[in-house]
Amino acid sequence: MKKVSVHPVVIALFVLLLVTVMPWLLPLKHSTDPLREPASLGPSRPFDGQDTKENKSGVVASGLPVDLGSLNLKDWMRNQVGQIGRPDENPEQTMAVLKARAESLGTQDIRDLEQWALETDRSGDERFLAVEMLVMNPRLESAQSLGRILMSPEPSRAAEPALENILRARAVEGLGLHPRREATRILRDSLYRVSDRSLIDRGERVLTARRGAAPSAMDQDRQALHSLLKKIR
Amino acid sequence: MKVWGVYASLLLVSSLAIAQNLPVQDADFGCVTRAEAEKYVNDFRINISSFGGWELCSADKDTKKLLNDLLLIEKGSFSESESENSLIRGFIPQDKYYPWLKSQTRGVSRGNDVPYATAYNRMGYFTMQDGWAQLSTLGRVGVMIHEARHTAGYRHIPCTSGPYAGAGTAGCDRDYGYGGSHGVEMEYYSRVQLRGVNFHPVYKTMARLMAMGRANFVFNSPVLRAKEALLAMPEGGTDPQLFYQGKRVSREGPAVHGVLKRTSFGASIFEGFKALAIDLYQTSGFHPDLPDVYSYYKLLDRNNGALKDFEEYDSGGKRYAVRLDEQDRISTYNFPTGKWNPSRPLGLSVMKTVTTLPNGERGYFLIDSENRIFPFDADKNVLGPAKSESWPEHIETVAHDENGERVFLRSDRSVWSVSREGNWTPYLSGSWSSIVSVPVYDAYEVLP
Ligand SMILES: [Zn+2]
Numbered sequence: 001m002k003k004v005s006v007h008p009v010v011i012a013l014f015v016l017l018l019v020t021v022m023p024w025l026l027p028l029k030h031s032t033d034p035l036r037e038p039a040s041l042g043p044s045r046p047f048d049g050q051d052t053k054e055n056k057s058g059v060v061a062s063g064l065p066v067d068l069g070s071l072n073l074k075d076w077m078r079n080q081v082g083q084i085g086r087p088d089e090n091p092e093q094t095m096a097v098l099k100a101r102a103e104s105l106g107t108q109d110i111r112d113l114e115q116w117a118l119e120t121d122r123s124g125d126e127r128f129l130a131v132e133m134l135v136m137n138p139r140l141e142s143a144q145s146l147g148r149i150l151m152s153p154e155p156s157r158a159a160e161p162a163l164e165n166i167l168r169a170r171a172v173e174g175l176g177l178h179p180r181r182e183a184t185r186i187l188r189d190s191l192y193r194v195s196d197r198s199l200i201d202r203g204e205r206v207l208t209a210r211r212g213a214a215p216s217a218m219d220q221d222r223q224a225l226h227s228l229l230k231k232i233r
Numbered sequence: 234m235k236v237w238g239v240y241a242s243l244l245l246v247s248s249l250a251i252a253q254n255l256p257v258q259d260a261d262f263g264c265v266t267r268a269e270a271e272k273y274v275n276d277f278r279i280n281i282s283s284f285g286g287w288e289l290c291s292a293d294k295d296t297k298k299l300l301n302d303l304l305l306i307e308k309g310s311f312s313e314s315e316s317e318n319s320l321i322r323g324f325i326p327q328d329k330y331y332p333w334l335k336s337q338t339r340g341v342s343r344g345n346d347v348p349y350a351t352a353y354n355r356m357g358y359f360t361m362q363d364g365w366a367q368l369s370t371l372g373r374v375g376v377m378i379h380e381a382r383h384t385a386g387y388r389h390i391p392c393t394s395g396p397y398a399g400a401g402t403a404g405c406d407r408d409y410g411y412g413g414s415h416g417v418e419m420e421y422y423s424r425v426q427l428r429g430v431n432f433h434p435v436y437k438t439m440a441r442l443m444a445m446g447r448a449n450f451v452f453n454s455p456v457l458r459a460k461e462a463l464l465a466m467p468e469g470g471t472d473p474q475l476f477y478q479g480k481r482v483s484r485e486g487p488a489v490h491g492v493l494k495r496t497s498f499g500a501s502i503f504e505g506f507k508a509l510a511i512d513l514y515q516t517s518g519f520h521p522d523l524p525d526v527y528s529y530y531k532l533l534d535r536n537n538g539a540l541k542d543f544e545e546y547d548s549g550g551k552r553y554a555v556r557l558d559e560q561d562r563i564s565t566y567n568f569p570t571g572k573w574n575p576s577r578p579l580g581l582s583v584m585k586t587v588t589t590l591p592n593g594e595r596g597y598f599l600i601d602s603e604n605r606i607f608p609f610d611a612d613k614n615v616l617g618p619a620k621s622e623s624w625p626e627h628i629e630t631v632a633h634d635e636n637g638e639r640v641f642l643r644s645d646r647s648v649w650s651v652s653r654e655g656n657w658t659p660y661l662s663g664s665w666s667s668i669v670s671v672p673v674y675d676a677y678e679v680l681p
Contacts, residue, residue: 081294082263084303085370087308088433095434124369127436132435153569159367166442188527191497195568197547198449200497201459205674207527213514214675221445224457225423227679228448231410232323232420 016083073109076101077116077126077133084125088139102136114145117167118152124163131167135174146171147186150203151193168194169202173217176206186212264290265300272423273303276335280342283673284361295343295366300593302374307331324412324420327428330378337381352376354383371422371439378421388411395450396550408454415451419444450550456680460673464500464513464633466493468646468664471520471613473500473511477635477673484511487522494668495588496528496545497552500671503530505539513671529554532573540548542586546597553611555597565611579616581607585624589670592622593639595652600624633670634660642668 069222071079080098088094116122117130131149134142149171154164175187184207191203210212215223265273270289274281280285281296292301311327322662325333339357343366347353351364359380365373391396392405406413422444431435448457462477464484471486473493491504499513508530510523525531529545532554542557554566561583562576564627585600597609599616604624608617634650640660641649646662648668 017561020479084433084435085292085305086263086433087305087431088436089431091432091434091437098434116448124367124372128369128439129435132438159364160369160372162443162446163369163372165446166439169442169446170438192529192531193568193571195552197550197552200552201672201674204497204672208514208674218441220676221441222427224677225427225441225444228409228444228456229323229420229423229427231679231681232412 038099069165073105073112077129081123081126081129084129098132099136102133104137105133105137105139105142107139107141110134110139110141110145114149117149120158122156124160126168128163131170131174135170135177138179140180143175143180143183143186146174146178146183147190150175150187150190150199154196165196165198168196168199172199172202172206176217178208252585263292263301265297265304269304270300273300277303277338278340280340283343285563295361298366298370299341299361299374302370302377303334303376304329305370305432306334306377307426309432311424312430313428323424323613324382324417325378327424330421334377334381337384341385345409352380354380357384369439371436371443375418375421375443379418382412382414382417386543387411389413389415390453392450392570393453394455397450398549405451405453408452409448409456415447419447419451444451454680458678458680460676461633461635461637461670462513462673463632463640463668464493464511464671465501465642465648465661465668466666468666470666473502475513475671483516483518484513486511488520489522490666493667494530494544495669495671496525496530498525498527499673500669501525501528501530501542505541506533508533508543513673514675532556541583544586544588544597546588547597548611551612551617553597555609555611557586557599563609563614565614574614575603577614579604581616587624587630589633589639590620591625591628591641592624592632593631593633630668632668635673640668 083094086221096204113130113134117127117134119127124180129144134145134149152168154161158164172187175183175190185201187207191200194200194203202217205214205217205220209216214220265290267289270287273279279299283654284296284299285294286296288296289300291297300382307330309330326455330535338359341359344360345363346360347362348364350362351368352359352361359377361376365376368376389403389405390407391403392400395405397404406415409416409419422440425432425440426437426444430438432440445457448455462475464475465475466486469471471488471490473486475482475484487502487509489502489504489509491502491509493511494501494503494508496508496510498510499506500511502511508525508528510525510527510530512523525533529552530543533540533543533556539559540556541559541561543555544557545552545554547553552568555563556566556573557563557579558576561579561581563579565572566572567574568584579599581599581601583599584602584604587598587600589595590598591608597611598620599607599609601607604626606622606624608620609615612616627644627647629644632640632642634640638650641651642665643649646664646666647659648665649657650660651657
């Protein structure tokens with residue numbers, strides 16, 4: 001049997017590290033006090049609950065860097081999902097962070113995101129973010145995933161029917177924006193399995209734009225909403 | 234050495250525990266401060282215990298969801314559009330969402346006494362149901378804004394179009410301009426998309442799609458509509474003419490004689506065995522016989538032999554494809570499975586099929602030799618009872634032009650329109666073999 005042997009110096013260094021870092025980390029553990037007040041932890045502690053740019057970029061208030069990019073996708077997603085419902089002082093930077101991660105997604109990540117996008121027991125924010133990540137990924141697999149998301153029938157008793165619709169609408173747009181040429185065929189083939197008129201309409205809009213005969217579906221939406229807001233004076 | 238092994242294991246466990254405590258989860262990022270929470274609880278008289286007690290950090294708890302939403306409503310800001318001036322106020326001033334919401338709220342609690350509802354508002358007291366807790370952030374914020382509008386007395390009316398038409402319960406607003414709950418909700422989504430300054434990009438995208446989606450079914454008078462145009466084939470010709478934006482443009486048609494059909498792609502020419510696509514947007518300089526593999530007419534590939542008719546049409550927010558064979562057997566397409574449902578004999582001799590009746594009603598209608606009109610219900614795959622009116626013999630087809638006006642192709646091949654008062658006026662000069670309304674995908678029509 002192979003014995004486990006760790007050099008005493010390594011252990012000593014590890015203990016030193018623990019002793020140094022532990023006090024910083026302990027207060028982050030959830031206490032049983034229901035009325036937790038993160039701000040009371042003091043300004044020098046990491047993650048005081050303030051929504052700062054530093055949080056998003058992965059640099060904690062104490063200056064301790066946390067490389068969010070190195071987190072596994074599940075944890076990274078959990079982190080990002082929490083940001084969706086909060087004010088965002090630097091949306092461009094958020095976009096850059098999302099894009100960078102999305103572009104580096106591997107085959108298994110893409111499969112996971114597709115699955116999460118369709119799991120109805122996940123939060124709507126998480127499901128939509130999963131689709132958004134696929135939209136920003138350039139691989140052929142992400143286009144195939146978006147096609148399958150579009151084709152999957154909307155659950156008959158969805159918790160949020162509107163979300164089911166906009167998830168699929170975004171999958172349509174993702175196929176329209178996709179850099180791979182095959183995305184056009186995937187979108188067309190997927191639309192044959194869809195009977196929702198609004199999705200078919202969006203699909204055709206996207207396909208018309210993709211061959212240069214119309215503005216993008218997103219621009220068409222913005223134009224329409226702009227006119228709508230102008231109606232009321 | 235055993236001691237070292239145990240120690241190493243303990244260290245491993247400790248380091249794993251530390252890893253789990255690393256501030257990488259949304260709960261750790263997104264805590265609401267106690268001061269913020271207390272302000273929201275006071276401003277909105279939130280019954281905290283009904284939401285499960287105090288919770289400032291974990292987004293899984295309903296209390297935190299509500300506090301988060303209020304924070305986003307308070308802190309979310311909008312830019313003043315450059316091209317617009319302060320005369321544009323909208324229903325709710327865009328910098329006043331929080332005070333407005335506060336002024337319309339006498340209390341907020343959590344319950345599940347009306348399980349089919351997402352939330353309800355009784356005299357300014359909101360009760361958020363289980364359905365509310367399951368919504369996305371945008372969905373929950375939308376519900377708060379929606380409910381708040383009811384406090385000022387805005388009520389819904391029964392839906393007369395869209396998927397909730399005939400549902401019995403009052404769920405729609407007259408139109409966007411009424412400024413009811415659906416109107417203010419849609420105004421919020423539109424502002425988030427167009428003028429939102431400090432919103433998460435994903436939230437903004439969701440808001441755009443939510444606004445566009447809701448425009449289709451929450452108002453009895455549509456606010457945004459897909460554009461349509463009139464396509465007409467000259468008698469004896471092969472190049473269809475598109476009437477769009479007040480102009481007539483010649484499009485390339487295949488050298489085949491058939492009937493113009495509306496398709497999801499735009500239009501095609503159907504001649505019993507196959508359909509050939511028409512490009513509505515550009516011309517190639519030659520006249521290609523493009524098999525229509527773009528629209529649902531592609532489904533014809535799977536059929537052996539000629540058909541009397543094939544139609545793609547919309548009803549109640551859904552797309553249907555039906556085929557009618559020479560023996561008057563009808564079959565509908567099952568989209569999720571990608572297969573045709575079994576054919577069923579209609580029990581009548583179909584002389585003609587139309588998708589628009591002279592009164593403007595749309596659907597799929599079969600007309601027999603006595604000019605009786607039978608609506609087809611594709612969901613149930615059955616024919617409805619004959620309409621009280623008969624198909625007028627002098628009318629060949631009815632279509633709509635880009636303004637929604639009814640246009641008639643008469644049996645003498647002339648094209649007319651008819652005013653509300655019933656006066657007929659020539660619409661196109663010359664002789665035409667078929668007319669059809671086609672979808673145009675370059676913009677939406679925003680109705681006045
Ligand atoms: Zn309502």
